[in-house]
Amino acid sequence: MIKFGVIGCGYWGPNLIRNFSRFDECFVKTVADLNEIKLKNIKKFYPHIEITRSADDIFQDVEIEGVIIASPVSLHYEFARLALLNNKHVLVEKPMTSSYVHAQELVELSRKKNKLLMVDHTFLYTGAVKKIKEIVSCGQIGEIQYFDSIRINLGLFQSDINVIWDLAPHDIAILLHIVNEEPYSVIATGISHTDNTIENIAYITLQYKSNKIAHLTSSWTSPVKIRKILIGGTNKMIVYDDIEPTEKVKVYDTGYTVVSDEEKHKILVDYRAGDVYSPKIDQTEALYGMADDFLNAIINGAEPVSNMECGLKVVKILEAAEKSIKNKGKEVVLNGDN
Numbered sequence: 001m002i003k004f005g006v007i008g009c010g011y012w013g014p015n016l017i018r019n020f021s022r023f024d025e026c027f028v029k030t031v032a033d034l035n036e037i038k039l040k041n042i043k044k045f046y047p048h049i050e051i052t053r054s055a056d057d058i059f060q061d062v063e064i065e066g067v068i069i070a071s072p073v074s075l076h077y078e079f080a081r082l083a084l085l086n087n088k089h090v091l092v093e094k095p096m097t098s099s100y101v102h103a104q105e106l107v108e109l110s111r112k113k114n115k116l117l118m119v120d121h122t123f124l125y126t127g128a129v130k131k132i133k134e135i136v137s138c139g140q141i142g143e144i145q146y147f148d149s150i151r152i153n154l155g156l157f158q159s160d161i162n163v164i165w166d167l168a169p170h171d172i173a174i175l176l177h178i179v180n181e182e183p184y185s186v187i188a189t190g191i192s193h194t195d196n197t198i199e200n201i202a203y204i205t206l207q208y209k210s211n212k213i214a215h216l217t218s219s220w221t222s223p224v225k226i227r228k229i230l231i232g233g234t235n236k237m238i239v240y241d242d243i244e245p246t247e248k249v250k251v252y253d254t255g256y257t258v259v260s261d262e263e264k265h266k267i268l269v270d271y272r273a274g275d276v277y278s279p280k281i282d283q284t285e286a287l288y289g290m291a292d293d294f295l296n297a298i299i300n301g302a303e304p305v306s307n308m309e310c311g312l313k314v315v316k317i318l319e320a321a322e323k324s325i326k327n328k329g330k331e332v333v334l335n336g337d338n
C-alpha cells in the first residue's frame with residue numbers, strides 16, 4: 001500500500017483526495033492545511049485520515065512515499081522541493097511552479113533523487129482531449145493550421161498569480177499534447193483592472209516556424225463561462241466545447257482550397273462544407289485517470305502522460321507570455337536570449 005500525504009485541501013485538494021481514495025493500491029494517510037475548518041471537513045468524510053496544520057509532518061513521515069500538492073501556486077516550488085529532498089514522489093498541481101528557473105531546479109532534483117515528479121494537467125486525461133489526440137494523430141484533419149482557445153468566466157481573482165498562470169496552463173498543456181511542434185515565440189497582452197497590477201484578462205499568441213498559429217484567451221471577467229477550443233486542419237476542423245454536457249467534440253468536414261488567379265492578381269477561395277460528426281468519448285473522470293497514471297508511474301515505472309517535461313514547457317511558455325505582457329506585447333522568442 002502506497003501512502004500519500006496531501007498538502008492543501010481548499011477547492012481542488014478534496015477532489016484529489018476523493019480520487020486517490022478509490023484505489024486499492026494506495027491511501028491518503030495525512031492531509032495538511034493551515035485552515036482548521038477545511039481540515040475538519042476532511043476528517044468528517046475520511047475519519048481514518050490524519051490531519052495537521054504543518055506540511056512538515058508529511059515531509060518527516062518516513063511511511064509516506066508520495067506527496068500531492070494542491071496549495072496556492074506560489075508555494076508549489078518550496079513544497080515540491082522539500083518533498084523531493086525527503087525522498088518522496090511528487091504530484092504537483094498545475095502550473096508546476098511560478099518561475100521557469102524553479103521548475104528546472106525541480107526537474108533536476110527529481111532526476112538526482114530518482115523520484116517521480118508529475119504535474120496535474122487534468123485536461124490531458126479527459127475523454128475529449130484523448131479523442132482529439134487520436135483524431136489528429138491518425139491524420140484525419142490534415143496539417144494543423146490553427147489552435148484557438150477561449151477560457152473565460154466570472155472567475156475568482158487570485159492574489160499570487162495573474163489570469164494566465166491560473167487558466168492558460170490548461171490550454172497550453174492541451175496545445176503541446178495535440179500539436180506535434182514546439183512554438184517559436186510568444187506575443188501576449190493583458191490588463192489589470194485592480195490596484196495590484198495582476199492581470200485579469202490576457203491574450204496569448206504563439207507563433208511557429210511552420211505555417212501554424214495558436215491563440216489563447218483567458219479572463220476572470222466574463223459574464224458567461226466559455227471553455228472552447230477550435231482546431232483547424234487542412235482537411236477538417238474540430239470544435240471542442242467543454243461546457244456541452246454531451247457531444248463535447250465535433251469534427252467538421254469543412255475546408256477550402258485557394259487558387260490564385262495570376263492574371264487578375266486575385267485569390268480565389270473554393271469552400272467546402274460537408275458533414276459534421278460527434279465521436280463517442282470516454283466518460284471516466286479525468287482526475288481518476290490522472291491519479292491512475294501517477295500510481296502506474298510509481299508502481300511500474302511507466303512514463304506518465306503529464307510528465308515533468310510537459311510541466312516544464314508549460315511554465316516556460318507562461319513565463320515568456322508574462323514577460324511579453326509586461327513589455328506591452330513584445331515578441332519573446334522561446335529559445336532565445338531575450
Ligand SMILES: NC(=O)c1ccc[n+]([C@@H]2O[C@H](COP(=O)([O-])OP(=O)(O)OC[C@H]3O[C@@H](n4cnc5c(N)ncnc54)[C@H](O)[C@@H]3O)[C@@H](O)[C@H]2O)c1
Binds near residue numbers: 032053095122
Ligand atoms: N487541475 C485543475 O483542474 C485545477 C483546478 C483548480 C485548482 N487547481 C490548482 O490547485 C491548486 C489549489 O487551488 P485551489 O483552487 O484549491 O486553491 P484554494 O485556495 O481553494 O486551496 C489552497 C489551500 O491551500 C492551503 N494552504 C495555504 N498555505 C498553506 C500552507 N503553508 N500549508 C498547508 N496548506 C496551505 C489553504 O489554506 C487552502 O485551503 C492550485 O495550484 C491550482 O492551480 C487545479
